[in-house]
Amino acid sequence: MLPEVGRAMVCSVEPPAWVPVLTAPESRPKSSLLAVPALPVWGDSVPDRLMNVKPKLKIVLCSPRGFCAGVVRAIDTVERALTLYGAPVYVRHEIVHNRYVVDSLRAKGAIFVEELAEIPDDTTAPVVFSAHGVPKSVPADAQRRNFFSLDATCPLVTKVHREAAIHFKRGHEILLIGHSHHPEVVGTVGQLPAGAVTLIETAEDAEKFAPKDADNLAFVTQTTLSIDDTAEIVAVLKQRFPNIHGPHKEDICYATTNRQLAVKKVAPVVDALIVVGAPNSSNSQRLREVAEREGCKVSVLAQRAGDLDWSMFEGIKSLGITAGASAPEVIVEEIMDAFAARYELEVETVSAAEENEFFPLPRSLRPDAA
Numbered sequence: 001m002l003p004e005v006g007r008a009m010v011c012s013v014e015p016p017a018w019v020p021v022l023t024a025p026e027s028r029p030k031s032s033l034l035a036v037p038a039l040p041v042w043g044d045s046v047p048d049r050l051m052n053v054k055p056k057l058k059i060v061l062c063s064p065r066g067f068c069a070g071v072v073r074a075i076d077t078v079e080r081a082l083t084l085y086g087a088p089v090y091v092r093h094e095i096v097h098n099r100y101v102v103d104s105l106r107a108k109g110a111i112f113v114e115e116l117a118e119i120p121d122d123t124t125a126p127v128v129f130s131a132h133g134v135p136k137s138v139p140a141d142a143q144r145r146n147f148f149s150l151d152a153t154c155p156l157v158t159k160v161h162r163e164a165a166i167h168f169k170r171g172h173e174i175l176l177i178g179h180s181h182h183p184e185v186v187g188t189v190g191q192l193p194a195g196a197v198t199l200i201e202t203a204e205d206a207e208k209f210a211p212k213d214a215d216n217l218a219f220v221t222q223t224t225l226s227i228d229d230t231a232e233i234v235a236v237l238k239q240r241f242p243n244i245h246g247p248h249k250e251d252i253c254y255a256t257t258n259r260q261l262a263v264k265k266v267a268p269v270v271d272a273l274i275v276v277g278a279p280n281s282s283n284s285q286r287l288r289e290v291a292e293r294e295g296c297k298v299s300v301l302a303q304r305a306g307d308l309d310w311s312m313f314e315g316i317k318s319l320g321i322t323a324g325a326s327a328p329e330v331i332v333e334e335i336m337d338a339f340a341a342r343y344e345l346e347v348e349t350v351s352a353a354e355e356n357e358f359f360p361l362p363r364s365l366r367p368d369a370a
């Protein structure tokens with residue numbers, strides 16, 4: 001089931017100002033062809049803007065893009081809690097890193113806090129933990145204060161927590177490849193006693209790391225990293241410590257992987273690429289970096305159409321668009337509409353993978369819960 005936020009997002013009141021068309025000119029819908037007026041005899045020498053003719057722009061949409069199964073589940077958790085228990089529903093940290101989603105849920109009665117200390121002691125309202133996961137101390141604190149907590153941690157993040165716990169039980173020294181201060185990293189480190197996990201952020205960190213016992217190491221990774229950067233770090237670790245334990249592939253999730261693969265296909269063939277996403281969204285930032293590395297000269301992150309610096313797109317003939325795993329499709333549509341107001345668009349989609357993942361709600365919110 002799509003979250004209500006998601007459902008609202010895909011329904012435009014107005015029909016979109018752009019029309020998906022096939023690349024072959026003869027197969028374009030009539031409406032697109034009719035939008036181009038016949039050139040007058042002096043047409044070649046008259047600037048387009050004086051003739052009110054929009055320049056052409058090819059938009060290449062990356063697929064998959066936008067919401068992943070973990071984000072849908074997290075948003076659904078808050079919406080279902082609001083439906084079942086009414087407002088307010090407390091949410092620790094942004095449920096997912098997207099301002100539009102957070103504002104939409106806030107308007108429905110969610111109250112976002114950074115720490116449980118901000119929640120009144122006497123509340124009976126549900127308290128939701130965000131998709132990024134939390135240190136063990138957080139649910140323990142919620143239980144001590146008798147809060148009714150709902151865990152919206154993505155199951156793929158929980159899987160990493162379990163891997164780390166198993167390595168710890170087996171007595172391995174644990175390395176976590178990830179970005180310091182990201183809430184997912186804080187949550188994973190917080191699954192184990194202080195000092196049990198060493199953070200590795202770069203290949204240089206991996207080169208410098210001095211283990212207690214080189215034959216008793218294990219690693220886990222953040223789920224939203226760059227595939228290439230992580231492969232480089234893992235290669236350094238494996239070369240230095242051939243007996244290191246780790247997942248078969250890294251712990252980078254399917255959604256992060258697929259969105260990066262789609263950008264790798266699109267970035268080399270477009271003049272600019274927009275990633276719809278927030279600056280604090282790790283997977284969105286990585287998509288922007290991937291586009292840059294693939295040679296795309298203009299690669300920008302945008303939360304809304306209003307954020308776009310139009311001077312960056314002057315003279316482009318083609319534009320790639322993708323969206324981070326926490327960015328709703330309605331913002332992609334908003335940005336397409338903004339370009340359609342300035343250009344005559346031709347739209348095609350380039351796909352890197354099919355996605356059918358679905359994660360069920362926390363047990364106590366499922367329709368069949370007692």
Ligand code: SF4
Nearest residue numbers: 068070154223253325
């Ligand atoms: S990006 Fe990956 S790990 Fe994060 S919520 Fe989505 S599926 Fe889960």
